[in-house]
Amino acid sequence: MEFLDTLIVLLQSTIRVSVPLILAALAGLYSERSGVFDIGLEGKMLGGAFAAGAVAAITGSAWLGVLAAIVVAVALALVHGFASITQRGNQIVSGVAINFIAAGATVILGQAWFHQGGRTPPLSGGARFTTIDLPFAAELADVPVVGAIYTNLLSGHYTLTYIAFALVPFTWWVLFRTRFGLRLRAVGENPGAVDTAGISVIWLRYRAVICCGILTGIAGAYLSLAMTAGFVKGMTAGKGFIALAALIFAKWKPVSVMYACLLFGFLDALSIRMQGHRLPLIGEVPVQFMQALPYVLTVVLLAGFIGRAIPPKAGGTPYVKER
Amino acid sequence: MKRTLLSLVATAVMTAAAYAEDIKPAIIYDLGGKFDKSFNEAAYNGAEKFKSETGIDYRDFEIANDSQREQALRRFAKDGNNPIVMAGFSWSAALEKIADEYPDLSFAIIDMVVDKPNVRSVVFKEQEGSYLVGVMAAKASKTGTVSFVGGMDIPLIRKFSCGYKGGVMATNGEAKVLEAMTGTTPDAWNDPVKGGEIAKSQMDQGSDVIYAAAGGTGLGVLQAAADADKLAIGVDSNQNGIQPGHVLTSMLKRVDVAVYDAFMAAKDGKFETGINVLGLKEGGVDYAMDDNNKDLVTEDMKAAVEAAKADIIDGKVEVHDYMSDEACPY
Numbered sequence: 001m002e003f004l005d006t007l008i009v010l011l012q013s014t015i016r017v018s019v020p021l022i023l024a025a026l027a028g029l030y031s032e033r034s035g036v037f038d039i040g041l042e043g044k045m046l047g048g049a050f051a052a053g054a055v056a057a058i059t060g061s062a063w064l065g066v067l068a069a070i071v072v073a074v075a076l077a078l079v080h081g082f083a084s085i086t087q088r089g090n091q092i093v094s095g096v097a098i099n100f101i102a103a104g105a106t107v108i109l110g111q112a113w114f115h116q117g118g119r120t121p122p123l124s125g126g127a128r129f130t131t132i133d134l135p136f137a138a139e140l141a142d143v144p145v146v147g148a149i150y151t152n153l154l155s156g157h158y159t160l161t162y163i164a165f166a167l168v169p170f171t172w173w174v175l176f177r178t179r180f181g182l183r184l185r186a187v188g189e190n191p192g193a194v195d196t197a198g199i200s201v202i203w204l205r206y207r208a209v210i211c212c213g214i215l216t217g218i219a220g221a222y223l224s225l226a227m228t229a230g231f232v233k234g235m236t237a238g239k240g241f242i243a244l245a246a247l248i249f250a251k252w253k254p255v256s257v258m259y260a261c262l263l264f265g266f267l268d269a270l271s272i273r274m275q276g277h278r279l280p281l282i283g284e285v286p287v288q289f290m291q292a293l294p295y296v297l298t299v300v301l302l303a304g305f306i307g308r309a310i311p312p313k314a315g316g317t318p319y320v321k322e323r
Numbered sequence: 324m325k326r327t328l329l330s331l332v333a334t335a336v337m338t339a340a341a342y343a344e345d346i347k348p349a350i351i352y353d354l355g356g357k358f359d360k361s362f363n364e365a366a367y368n369g370a371e372k373f374k375s376e377t378g379i380d381y382r383d384f385e386i387a388n389d390s391q392r393e394q395a396l397r398r399f400a401k402d403g404n405n406p407i408v409m410a411g412f413s414w415s416a417a418l419e420k421i422a423d424e425y426p427d428l429s430f431a432i433i434d435m436v437v438d439k440p441n442v443r444s445v446v447f448k449e450q451e452g453s454y455l456v457g458v459m460a461a462k463a464s465k466t467g468t469v470s471f472v473g474g475m476d477i478p479l480i481r482k483f484s485c486g487y488k489g490g491v492m493a494t495n496g497e498a499k500v501l502e503a504m505t506g507t508t509p510d511a512w513n514d515p516v517k518g519g520e521i522a523k524s525q526m527d528q529g530s531d532v533i534y535a536a537a538g539g540t541g542l543g544v545l546q547a548a549a550d551a552d553k554l555a556i557g558v559d560s561n562q563n564g565i566q567p568g569h570v571l572t573s574m575l576k577r578v579d580v581a582v583y584d585a586f587m588a589a590k591d592g593k594f595e596t597g598i599n600v601l602g603l604k605e606g607g608v609d610y611a612m613d614d615n616n617k618d619l620v621t622e623d624m625k626a627a628v629e630a631a632k633a634d635i636i637d638g639k640v641e642v643h644d645y646m647s648d649e650a651c652p653y
Contacts, residue, residue, distance in 0.1 A: 009527040017520055117358025117385075122546075122565070228515045229546050232539060233356070237514050272517075272524045275503040288476070288507055 004145065008152045010269055015157060016227065018265025019164045020045070020219045020236075024243035025250070025257045026171050027215035031077075033175065033252060034208030035188040035314040037091040040080055040098030041216055042240025048073040048220025050106035053120035053231030054113065056127040062225050065127070066160075070217035076102065077213030078206075085205045088318035099240075107233045118233040120224070129158045129226040158226040160218060165258070167215070172254040184208055188312035191319040201319045216240075245298060251309045267293055348373070348586045349382040349404035351395055353411030355512045355538045356385045362538055362559040362578060366410040366433070369582030377590060389509060393417040400425045406443075406589040408582050409433065412479060413509070418442065429594045431585040433578055434479060436598055445581040445599045449479070450486030450642040451635050452574040452608030453534070456556050457490020458631045459610065460532040461498050462624040463554060463571055470501035470530035472521050472544045474537035475511040478646045480504065483536040483558070483574075485651035486642050492653045493640075494627060501525050505540050515543025522547035522555075532556065532571060545570060554619065563615040571619050573611040577601065604636050 024041045031038040048069035056065030076098050083094040107118035114120055134155035141151040175181035183204055187194045191201045223239075224231045246264055250256035271293055274285060302309070350370050352363040363385075370381050382404055384395050396417050399407050405428045409418060412435040422430055422439040431443040438444075460469045471487055473480040488500045503521050505511040518540035522533050526548070533548050534556040535541035541558060542565065548555035549569035557563065557573030564570075581601065588594045601607020610628060612620065634640040645651055 009524070013520060013524055013527075016523075117356045119358065122542075223516060228519055228543050232513065232515050232542070234510075234513060235516060237510060237516065269520070269524070272503060272521050 004148065008148055010266070010273055012153055012156075013269035013272070014262060014266040015153075015161065016265075017268050018261045019158075019161050020222050020227075020239050021243045021246055021261035021264060022164050022168065022258055023215050023219035023222065024240055025246045025261055026167055026254065027212040027219065028244055028247045029171065029175075029252060029254060029257060030184070030208045030215070031212035032247065032315055033188045033312055034184050034205045035191060035312055035317070035319070036081070036084055036205055036209055037095065037311075037316045038080065038209075038212060039092055039095030039244065040076070040102075040240075041212075041243055042236050042238070043095075043099035043102035044073040044076045044213060044216035045220040045223070045240050046099075046102040046106055046234070046236045047076050048217040049224040049235055050102075050110065050120070050220070050231045051217075052221035053123070053224040054110070056123055056225055057114070057121045057230070060125070060127045062123075062127055062129050065225050066218060066221040069221035070214050073217030073220060074210055074213030077209045077216070081206050081209040084318060085202055085209070088320065091316055091318075103234060106231070110231065110233070120231040123225065123229040127225075128229050129160060131156045131158055158222070160222045160226055163218070164222070168254055168258045175254065180207075185312075187319075188314050191314050195319070195321065205319075248309050248311075249298065249302060252312065264298075267297060346379065346406070346586075346589050347382070347402075347404045348379065348406055348408070348589060349384075349399045350408045350410065350582060351384045351386065351399065351414070353409075353413060353512075354386060354388070354509045357383065359512075359539045360560060360562060360565060361541060361557075362576070363410055365560045365576065365578035366408070366582050368560070369579030370408075370586065372579065373583050373586040377587075379586075379590065381586070389413070393420065396421050397424075400428055403428075405429055406431055406585055406594060408585050410578065410582070411435075412477075429589060429596070431581075433581050439596075441596055443585060443594065443596045443599060445585070445601065447576050447607050448600065448602030448642070448644070449483050449574070449576060449608060450489070450644055451603045452576060452610065453483045453486030453536075454490035454493075454635065454640075454642045455603075455610045455628050455631055456534060456572055456574045457487040457492075458494045459490075459572055459620065459624050459628050460487070460534060460554075460556060461491040461494035462621075462627055463619070464495075464498065464530075464532045466529045466531045467495065467497060468499040468501065468529040469532040470522075470525040470528075470534070471503070472518060472525070472533060472535045472537055472541070473502065473504040474506075474540050475509060476504035476507050478649060480536055481649075481651065482645040483534075485645040485653065487534050488651060488653040489642055490631065493631070499529070501528060501530055505537055512538035512540060514540050515546070518543030519547035523551070526551050526553055534558070534574070536574070557611070561611040561613065563611055563613050567615040568619070570616060572616055575609045575611050577607050577609070580607065602635075603632060 051072035052065035052069035055068035080094050083089040084091040110118040137151045137155040140147040187204045195201050246260040250260040357363050357367040408431045410433050415435045415437050418437050422442050433445045436444040471484045484502050491498050522544040532554045535544035536558045545555045545566045549566035554571040556571050559576045562573045
């Protein structure tokens with residue numbers, strides 16, 4: 001039983017830390033499937049986290065914070081779109097620029113508005129998300145195994161957590177079962193063919209980039225309104241890049257993306273949990289090893305076990321109508 | 324003619340500046356920034372206190388990354404700022420270079436010993452303050468499990484952790500102390516999301532008092548403890564007011580006093596170099612009591628902490644210094 005309890009606690013932590021990864025990786029999925037590489041996930045998340053923290057602090061409403069996060073992240077996404085779709089600029093350069101703008105602008109605006117060294121004021125009450133319990137969670141808690149899983153693992157998360165997981169099948173459905181999805185994938189593989197069919201490549205890619213903005217905005221809001229209470233400079237701490245790695249790892253498929261993010265989240269949770277613990281035979285594992293483990297595993301798995309990850313064919317190249 | 328005139332003007336300006344005020348103090352903060360509500364903010368408060376008392380303005384700078392250290396320090400030295408105080412052990416490499424290049428200037432570094440004739444090194448006995456909050460944590464814990472969240476994994480932070488453990492174990496030999504570090508890079512000082520996650524993991528393992536010595540990361544720890552209705556212990560500055568009712572106490576490290584003293588000494592022309600060790604006895608470390616935590620701390624806890632404090636000051640109890648042998652005996 002103790003083992004089960006430990007496992008459940010570990011998995012619960014996994015779910016918490018993988019939500020921003022899932023949202024960001026799905027965001028990247030929309031964008032990259034349409035042929036626009038997006039290295040600026042990190043920056044958009046950071047911008048979203050800041051907007052959410054700032055607006056929630058002023059209005060006292062977490063949902064208005066989420067809305068603001070989406071607006072800011074979509075605005076940044078449109079900048080990326082304008083540079084790389086309309087102006088046919090280099091998508092990597094534009095993405096990196098977004099990251100730099102977000103990292104600098106959030107701190108400067110935060111300092112100018114709130115005078116707390118780039119932080120937003122600490123949030124409380126309705127200005128941040130609290131966990132919700134699923135129905136019957138308390139009643140079922142005593143049922144062995146199933147009760148523990150239901151009450152401690154599935155129940156007691158933030159609304160945004162459930163939204164994030166619901167977005168995985170939704171994204172699959174959009175991409176593989178709707179006309180928009182078919183066209184979006186086509187535009188990432190062979191934009192010429194889509195254009196020949198009389199569909200605007202530019203407009204399709206813009207829509208994909210907007211989807212990307214919406215999701216990164218939610219991811220940012222989750223960081224500043226749910227996981228913590230307020231924005232702190234650089235709080236994304238590389239999550240956008242890990243999400244990008246997960247996306248490649250999962251070969252640009254929505255359900256695999258979820259599993260990849262859960263794996264990364266699990267390794268993160270495990271490294272936190274294992275610190276200072278003794279393992280049989282080995283003894284105490286050094287902290288540094290545990291913290292390096294996610295990266296080591298990524299390299300090993302990418303190198304040998306999952307085979308080649310082939311990006312969308314037209315990814316990274318701006319579409320030119322006539323040559 | 325033109326050149327003579329120009330140099331004349333330049334000399335005039337320089338002398339005017341030199342006479343206008345005797346010292347031009349400067350302070351440079353470490354990563355985390357001056358409003359981290361912790362270490363750097365304590366340094367900032369010391370400098371502000373000096374400014375309000377003497378009316379002498381000071382210059383300050385917040386670095387954004389490690390590569391700016393030497394550049395920032397050299398810039399201040401070149402402008403003739405004197406004394407220059409650096410908050411944080413990470414400044415030692417840059418300081419060793421610059422101290423030689425500007426032998427006429429006085430420098431002070433906090434949390435590190437730099438052996439140069441013009442440098443004052445201020446170090447604290449963090450283990451003693453941590454021991455006190457450890458005693459209080461052991462008394463306050465209902466589960467018998469308490470925990471520690473460190474920032475970057477370095478000997479200095481292990482020193483906090485070891486003193487804390489010592490205090491807990493001396494009070495309750497059966498207690499369990501969990502400890503975890505946020506990371507191994509300077510980013511670990513500024514990752515409240517991970518800090519909160521570590522705190523949650525420790526609370527899941529039964530911890531109900533969490534001591535955070537992690538700069539900005541600690542804010543996430545305090546938040547997580549408050550959300551779960553558990554207790555946290557702050558560090559460096561008085562953090563009792565950040566989550567009122569959920570911060571048991573704070574381990575005070577009087578970085579503000581160190582900064583203030585350095586500026587004041589320079590102003591009075593009595594700036595002494597060498598190593599300056601501040602422990603409980605010297606008032607360099609302590610635990611925080613104020614209106615925010617007076618309902619959390621019972622008479623029993625307070626008596627135990629005061630007794631431990633007296634014992635340490637008398638030398639009856641010697642708290643082990645992790646940095647002396649890189650090991651923790653508790």
